[in-house]
Amino acid sequence: MSTQTTSELAWPAPVAAGPLDAVVPVPGSKSLTNRYLLLAALAAEPTQLRRPLHSRDSALMVEALRALGVRVEHVDADGRPDADGADLLIDPAPLRGPAEVDCGLAGTVMRFVPPLAALADGTVTFDGDPRARQRPMGSLIEALRDLGAQVDDDGRGALPFTVHGTGGLPGGVVEVDASASSQFVSGLLLIAPHLEQGLDLRRVGPMPSQPHAAMTVEVLRERGVVVDVEVGDDGEPARWQVHPGPVAGGLVAVEPDLSNAGPFLAAALVAGGRVRVPGWPTRTSQAGDRLRELLVRMGASVELGPAGLTVAGTGAIDPLDVDLHDAGELTPTIAALCTLADGPSRLRGVAHLRGHETDRLAALATEINRLGGHARETEDGLEIEPGRLHGARVETYHDHRMATFAAVVGLRVAGTEVVDVETTAKTLPDFTRMWTDMVATGGRG
Ligand SMILES: O=C(O)C1=C[C@@H](OP(=O)(O)O)[C@@H](O)[C@H](O)C1
Numbered sequence: 001m002s003t004q005t006t007s008e009l010a011w012p013a014p015v016a017a018g019p020l021d022a023v024v025p026v027p028g029s030k031s032l033t034n035r036y037l038l039l040a041a042l043a044a045e046p047t048q049l050r051r052p053l054h055s056r057d058s059a060l061m062v063e064a065l066r067a068l069g070v071r072v073e074h075v076d077a078d079g080r081p082d083a084d085g086a087d088l089l090i091d092p093a094p095l096r097g098p099a100e101v102d103c104g105l106a107g108t109v110m111r112f113v114p115p116l117a118a119l120a121d122g123t124v125t126f127d128g129d130p131r132a133r134q135r136p137m138g139s140l141i142e143a144l145r146d147l148g149a150q151v152d153d154d155g156r157g158a159l160p161f162t163v164h165g166t167g168g169l170p171g172g173v174v175e176v177d178a179s180a181s182s183q184f185v186s187g188l189l190l191i192a193p194h195l196e197q198g199l200d201l202r203r204v205g206p207m208p209s210q211p212h213a214a215m216t217v218e219v220l221r222e223r224g225v226v227v228d229v230e231v232g233d234d235g236e237p238a239r240w241q242v243h244p245g246p247v248a249g250g251l252v253a254v255e256p257d258l259s260n261a262g263p264f265l266a267a268a269l270v271a272g273g274r275v276r277v278p279g280w281p282t283r284t285s286q287a288g289d290r291l292r293e294l295l296v297r298m299g300a301s302v303e304l305g306p307a308g309l310t311v312a313g314t315g316a317i318d319p320l321d322v323d324l325h326d327a328g329e330l331t332p333t334i335a336a337l338c339t340l341a342d343g344p345s346r347l348r349g350v351a352h353l354r355g356h357e358t359d360r361l362a363a364l365a366t367e368i369n370r371l372g373g374h375a376r377e378t379e380d381g382l383e384i385e386p387g388r389l390h391g392a393r394v395e396t397y398h399d400h401r402m403a404t405f406a407a408v409v410g411l412r413v414a415g416t417e418v419v420d421v422e423t424t425a426k427t428l429p430d431f432t433r434m435w436t437d438m439v440a441t442g443g444r445g
C-alpha cells in the first residue's frame with residue numbers, strides 16, 4: 001500500500017500555447033441535482049432525473065436518501081435499469097432510521113438532509129470530513145429544535161449530531177439566522193410541504209447567496225408546491241410561506257452547472273480565443289448565470305444563443321471591483337482572473353466564504369501571494385494587485401474551487417502545480433480530462 005499522502009502529489013497545470021477554440025459540455029448542476037434528489041424523496045410518485053450531476057456531492061446525497069429507505073437507481077433515458085445509465089430513478093418510500101449519513105464536505109447534504117431526517121421515523125446520525133465539522137450548522141440545528149425536532153449535538157452547533165425523527169413535525173412559524181449560509185433557509189424550505197401546517201419561515205439578519213434560496217423556491221413551485229415570498233426592509237426576500245401539500249414527481253431535466261462552467265469560460269479571457277458551453281439555459285435560477293455580466297466587465301465578449309454560451313477574449317483582462325455576496329461560489333474563478341488582470345481588483349461582500357470548503361479568503365490570499373501576486377484579505381473579501389507571477393505548488397485545502405482557481409492561473413503561469421487536483425471530484429470528477437482537452441485546442445507550443 002502506498003504511504004504517499006495526497007499533498008505530495010501535484011498536477012502540472014497546462015499552459016495555453018495559443019488562443020483556444022473549444023466546446024466544453026459541462027455536467028449537471030450540483031445545486032439543482034441535490035435539490036431535485038431531496039424533493040424526489042418526498043414526492044408522491046417516482047422521479048426520473050435526466051442528466052443529473054454524478055460527483056462526490058451528488059453520490060453522498062444519493063447514499064443519504066438510500067440510508068433513509070429511498071430507492072435510487074441508474075436508468076437509461078427510457079427509465080429502464082442500467083448500471084451505466086446517465087439518468088437516476090428515485091422511488092420514494094416511508095423515511096426511516098436508524099441510519100448513518102456521511103455528509104462528506106457537501107453543504108447541500110449537511111444542510112438539506114437533517115430537516116428530512118426530522119420527518120423520518122427513527123434515529124439518524126450525521127458526520128462528515130474533518131473540515132465539515134467546522135462548517136456552520138448552529139442556526140439550522142436551532143431552527144429544527146424550534147420546529148419540535150430533537151437534535152443531540154456536542155454544543156458546538158456543528159457536525160457530528162443526531163436527529164431523532166418521530167415521523168413528522170407540526171411546522172408553523174420559525175426564525176432562522178442565515179447570515180452564515182443560505183442553505184439553512186433552503187434546507188427548511190425543501191421539507192416544508194410535508195410539515196403538517198406548512199412553514200412560515202422568517203429570516204433574521206442578512207443572507208448570502210440569495211439566488212440559491214430563490215432556486216429552492218423555484219424548484220418547489222415546479223413540483224407543484226405553493227410558496228409565497230415577502231421582501232424585507234433590505235429589499236431581499238425575508239419571509240417564505242410554504243403551504244402543505246403533495247410534491248410532484250415525473251421527468252425532470254437538470255441544467256448544466258453554470259458555476260462549474262466558470263473556469264472553462266474564464267480560460268478564454270486568459271488564453272484568448274473562445275470557449276463555448278452548450279446547453280446554457282436562456283432562463284435559469286443558477287447564480288452562475290452572473291458570469292455573463294462579470295466576464296464582460298473583465299473584457300470578454302459573450303454571446304448567448306441556441307448553440308450555448310460563447311465567451312471570447314483577447315488575453316487582456318480588465319480588473320474588477322464587485323460585490324459577490326449573491327454569487328460567492330464564483331469568487332475563486334473571478335479571483336484567478338483578477339490575479340492575471342491589468343490592474344488592482346476588489347472582491348466584496350463575501351465574508352461568508354470563510355465557512356465554505358475551506359476558509360476561501362485565507363486560501364486565495366495565501367495562494368495568490370505564493371504565485372507572486374499581491375492579495376490581501378479584507379473584512380469581507382479580497383484586494384488583489386498584479387505582481388510578477390511565477391510557478392508554484394498551489395495548495396487546494398480539499399476545495400474543488402481552489403483547484404480550478406489554480407488551473408486558470410496556470411494557463412499563463414508556467415510551473416503552476418495543483419496539489420490534490422482530485423478534490424475536483426466534489427462536483428466535477430472529469431475535470432483534468434476536460435481541462436486538458438480544452439487547452440489542447442490552443443495548440444501544443
Ligand atoms: O444551496 C446551494 O446549492 C448552495 C448555496 C450557496 O451556499 P452559501 O449560501 O453557504 O454560500 C453556494 O455557495 C453553494 O455552493 C451551493
Ligand SMILES: C=C(OP(=O)(O)O)C(=O)O
Nearest residue numbers: 105106107108329356357
Ligand atoms: C460552497 C460550495 O459548496 P457547498 O455546497 O459544499 O456549500 C461550493 O461548491 O462552492
